[in-house]
């Protein structure tokens with residue numbers, strides 16, 4: 001019984017030839033609930049339709065920071081419309097990406113991020129946050145825009161313990177995925193060891209960031225199982241305890257019964 005809170009299996013080209021098998025395999029590996037991410041104008045419709053086709057799948061909708069130049073009135077109203085769909089349970093992934101420097105200017109990213117936090121508060125939906133190399137600005141903007149009113153998930157959390165504490169103070173859960181299993185990630189492992197278990201949610205962010213022993217290969221939603229196993233080992237608790245806690249946390253933060 002695993003809840004994978006961040007998958008791109010519905011839209012990513014790497015699943016073009018075997019999407020149905022990958023989804024079936026995820027079910028076999030214990031994924032009983034999942035959230036897919038409509039991360040730009042085109043993906044929004046695909047993700048919502050995918051969630052509508054599968055009773056165990058929900059969707060987030062938002063404009064990813066690297067697609068921030070797509071932002072306009074039509075996109076904003078498409079998001080507002082999608083937010084009314086009962087299968088849509090978060091605004092995301094939204095945030096800042098200072099790694100991909102040629103996609104969208106950082107000031108545009110910050111503006112689009114602020115507008116989508118306001119949309120989340122307006123629609124009373126939690127946020128799924130993407131933060132790449134932008135921890136300080138992401139947390140500062142979340143604080144300034146009162147994101148604590150809705151909370152959400154810091155997807156693929158990559159900050160240190162100081163950043164983690166600020167996100168936890170805002171009421172956010174930390175999304176833990178494949179990167180925690182990497183040998184060269186003692187900071188991420190430290191956070192996962194110290195954080196309260198009732199704020200931890202699991203994800204894959206497939207097809208990217210495969211957990212060990214699949215690092216470098218295509219990730220898939222079922223591999224969340226390996227992330228759960230690693231977290232259990234790291235915290236010295238059972239796999240079942242991790243699965244149950246993270247399943248409950250995801251349902252709570254996303255408002256799923």
Ligand SMILES: [Zn+2]
Nearest residue numbers: 093130131155
């Ligand atoms: Zn992301």
Ligand SMILES: [Zn+2]
Nearest residue numbers: 006037093205
């Ligand atoms: Zn993602």
